[in-house]
Amino acid sequence: MxxxxxxxxxxxxxxxxxxxxxxxxxxxxLLLRLMMGGFTRIVSSKxxxxxxxxxxxxxxxxxxxxxxxxxNRDAVTDELVDLIYTPACDRGAHQVFASVLTAxxxxxxxxxxxxxQAPLLVIWGEADPWTPIAGAAIYQKLAExxxxxxxxxxxxxxxxxxxxxxxxxxxxxxxxxxxxxxFKEGSGLRSKSVSHA
Numbered sequence: 268m269x270x271x272x273x274x275x276x277x278x279x280x281x282x283x284x285x286x287x288x289x290x291x292x293x294x295x296x297l298l299l300r301l302m303m304g305g306f307t308r309i310v311s312s313k314x315x316x317x318x319x320x321x322x323x324x325x326x327x328x329x330x331x332x333x334x335x336x337x338x339n340r341d342a343v344t345d346e347l348v349d350l351i352y353t354p355a356c357d358r359g360a361h362q363v364f365a366s367v368l369t370a371x372x373x374x375x376x377x378x379x380x381x382x383x384q385a386p387l388l389v390i391w392g393e394a395d396p397w398t399p400i401a402g403a404a405i406y407q408k409l410a411e412x413x414x415x416x417x418x419x420x421x422x423x424x425x426x427x428x429x430x431x432x433x434x435x436x437x438x439x440x441x442x443x444x445x446x447x448x449x450f451k452e453g454s455g456l457r458s459k460s461v462s463h464a
Contacts, residue, residue, distance in 0.1 A: 270374075270382040278386040280439055282428055283398045284376070310365045317361050324355035336425035338394040347429070376405050386414035388442040390435055392423035416442060 269279045310316045322328065329351050333343040354360060389406050391398075406415050418438045423431045 269385050269387075270379045273382075273384060276385055278388070278442075279383070280388045280390065280442070282390050282435070283392055283395050283402075283425060284389065307369045310368050316365055320355075320361040320364055323364075324352060324360070326352050329355075336395070336397055337430050338392065338422050338424040339430055342430045380409050380413065383413070387416070388439065389415060389417045390427055390438055391417070391419050392425060392427040392430065393419045393421050394423060395425045395427075397425045 269276055309319060326348050329348050330343060333347060333351075334340055337343050355364075387406075387409075389403065391400050391403050393400050400419060403417060403419075406417055409415055410417075420427045420431050420434050420438075423434070428435045
């Protein structure tokens, strides 16, 4: 939105934003590229894909997957599992799942940044196994020419807004109260690691 409709927002907040949901082939080694290509074909299959999806959406599997991405395992509650499981049982859910996994990944952050002028607050869970904090290096480069505030949340995984909402909300409110810090030549990346109990 900030790149295509800059008049609609004064700033942006990004959570663990390493890029598109799907990997681009050039981002993967050959073996992983072949595996992901095969997986997307299987998932897209009406018969085999549907059987696979029925196994993936089982509550026990959902709980195991969530336990991989949430650093705080206590945050993986029955309610959270049900929030994912219930829509996965809707008619057409398999097709939605397949379309999400097979859709084009979209532009890379580096393709979007030149078109973004608004300040950014980037919040990252330090313990995110799916989009590791090393993926935030792109924001350090962006900070050379753009107002970026980077906040890492310790002991927090892939869904910091759900796993540690007090820390995330506090950072967003603080950033908003500061009036979206603007870029000043030579100011670079504003970065901090926070701890909220």
